[in-house]
Amino acid sequence: MKIAVLGTGYVGLSTGVCLSEIGHSVICIDTDEQKIKSLRRGVSPIYEPGLENLLAQNAAAGRLQFTTSHREALNGAEIIIIAVGTPQMADGAADLSYMVQAAKDIAANLVQSAVVVIKSTVPVGTNDFIKEIMDELCNEKVTFNMVSNPEFLRQGSAVMDTMHADRIIIGSENKEAAKKVEEMYSPLNVPFILTSIRSAEMIKYASNAFLATKISFINEVANLCGVVGADVTDVAKGMGKDKRIGETFLQPGIGYGGSCFPKDVRALLHTANLNGIHFSLLKETVAINDFQQEVLVKKAIERLGDLKGKKVAMLGLAFKPETDDMREAPSIKIARSLTNLGAEVVAYDPVAIDNAKNILRDTIRYASSVNEATLDADTVFIVTEWNEFRHLDLETMINTMRQPIVFDGRNCLEEERIRVCKKIEYYPIGRPPIVIGMT
Ligand SMILES: NC(=O)c1ccc[n+]([C@@H]2O[C@H](COP(=O)([O-])OP(=O)(O)OC[C@H]3O[C@@H](n4cnc5c(N)ncnc54)[C@H](O)[C@@H]3O)[C@@H](O)[C@H]2O)c1
Incomplete structure (x- = not known):
């Protein structure tokens, strides 16, 4: 299958490399010329264990290419994956400007029908919004369908997580488009969960918000342990062995950080506020993390x-x-x-x-x-x-x-x-x- 990936950051590059590893013909596009120059030399612009080896092998096998030209990359692509950044704005909302630009880039260069997959983490309703932009700008002979396919990889184990994911979420209102994306991932043998587009968008935010809350919860328990003379390591072990709780994300520390949890929690709070939901639990998650x-x-x-x-x-x-x-x-x-x-x-x-x-x-x-x-x-x-x-x-x-x-x-x-x-x-x-x- 011929696949184009927009954005060669942590998600786009890992996805592109792994899809080429399972046999697809992948072309990755980035607007950052330095990144593309480096990738063409076989050098990964990010540190991610195992990624550079796979990159070199698949590029050498002719299954993986890099370009700054959207026209070149989209030519003949059956699936187009958008993996551009969605950073946080001052009010906590997700900044969709890269997403909008990506939609414009696709619309300006797409000459055949394709499935457009949004892999970036985007607020509920974004797939619909991006579709509207593309409907307006695309050549009228071109037809496309949207699929929401949020990403769950963790930096530091991105290759392993992509090749051995727990599940793949495919949100679509179009059966053919969903099937096409299933087909793309089928060599991975990972369970699929098929949902509506809006549910898929929400699954990503709800998952990250839940994990962040688990971290803040154990950090509060840790602070209490420190005062009352208990040992949080034993407490977390005792709690985690209960299958309903689970052992992961129960390590106390100095709080969560990174490119996902902080911004995704704030973006979900922003969505909740806009819709009149007072998500007080999540507000505390943020406050505890700031303190920690x-x-x-x-x-x-x-x-x-x-x-x-x-x-x-x-x-x-x-x-x-x-x-x-x-x-x-x-x-x-x-x-x-x-x-x-x-x-x-x-x-x-x-x-x-x-x-x-x-x-x-x-x-x-x-x-x-x-x-x-x-x-x-x-x-x-x-x-x-x-x-x-x-x-x-x-x-x-x-x-x-x-x-x-x-x-x-x-x-x-x-x-x-x-x-x-x-x-x-x-x-x-x-x-x-x-x-x-x-x-
Ligand atoms: N980093 C993670 O661990 C992780 C995990 C799951 C989901 N996500 C989500 O995935 C998305 C991407 O995250 P990331 O960390 O890979 O971002 P990143 O900032 O590392 O990479 C984004 C890339 O997109 C490129 N880009 C921007 N506009 C473009 C355009 N119009 N055409 C082509 N390329 C363009 C940028 O130059 C950049 O290289 C975000 O929504 C993020 O929330 C990230």
């Missing part, structure tokens, strides 16, 4: 007092491990709070430093290793649970710090490893602190 992102700084002030002139080593910048994405990463808020308080911040991340520099500029310093960041530090903040940090050489780190005080925002250091240290003060989230050898 400040927890490490508050704990540090409680322990160290004035942070002016204190050196804080931040381990991790990306919003989660295995990605270089800094969009809405909790590290941004933490770094800004620390620098506003006069602290000197030195950060290390295995892959996100370049992207972090675009946001935090020279307000903080950047280190090229854990040891460089933690040298002479008054305290360490663990902000992203990279595997490298789970296994870091604690003894060396502690011996080179000014004071061995560690705030673990992701509970990623094992208790047994801390207990063998000669001197350490360790503050996790929602678990009792461990203090050894301090006077």
Whole structure:
């Protein structure tokens, strides 16, 4: 099947590469010339495990191409997948300007009939709105049908998630169009859920809002555990074994971030407001998350007092491990709070430093290793649970710090490893602190 994908971001590129891997002929279009140049050289503009290998293999096999020309890409495409960004506007609504431009680009260049699939996360009613724009602008000989096919991949495991998804949502009012999309995905052997377009659009927002709420819930439980002397790790384990609750998304920490949860939760709240629904549970989800992102700084002030002139080593910048994405990463808020308080911040991340520099500029310093960041530090903040940090050489780190005080925002250091240290003060989230050898 010949498929065109608009947008080579985290979703578009992963989708395009995986569809070529299952045998389709895929052409990916992006308006960003640098990205396309890089992709043509076989270099992925994003860090995503396993993606670059598959990209190179499928490009070499002639199944995967890249272009900046919509005309070239849409020529002969049976399915056109839109995977452009839908960022957040100031009032919380989803910004559909890239979506509208994509619709105009398709309408201006489509010369044959096709199925138009919206994969981007879009508010309920957007497929209808995009169809109206295209109906008005398309050549009258061209017919097309819309399919809403929201994406659920997670950055850091995008290839695995695409190849082994839990389900594929296909929302359409046209049976033929839905069947065509089923056919495209059929080699993946993933269960399909067929719905109306509006239900499909809502499934994506409701899923992300539910997961965000689960995170905020366990973070509130963690804060309570910290006060009443319970251990949230045991509590979450005990809760999660109940199949009705489930173990995933019950890890306490410094809140959710990234390019999806924050904006999608706010966009759903915006839709609810517009429609007169007072979604108070979701408002609390956001408020708890905002509070949680400040927890490490508050704990540090409680322990160290004035942070002016204190050196804080931040381990991790990306919003989660295995990605270089800094969009809405909790590290941004933490770094800004620390620098506003006069602290000197030195950060290390295995892959996100370049992207972090675009946001935090020279307000903080950047280190090229854990040891460089933690040298002479008054305290360490663990902000992203990279595997490298789970296994870091604690003894060396502690011996080179000014004071061995560690705030673990992701509970990623094992208790047994801390207990063998000669001197350490360790503050996790929602678990009792461990203090050894301090006077
Ligand atoms: N990132 C994720 O983990 C994830 C997961 C599920 C769903 N989503 C949703 O998928 C959508 C895309 O997210 P992303 O993270 O991949 O975005 P992104 O910002 O990484 O990529 C979007 C790409 O689209 C390109 N683009 C913009 N307008 C274009 C046009 N008219 N023609 C061709 N290309 C164009 C941009 O240059 C950019 O490269 C969003 O709606 C997002 O909410 C994202």
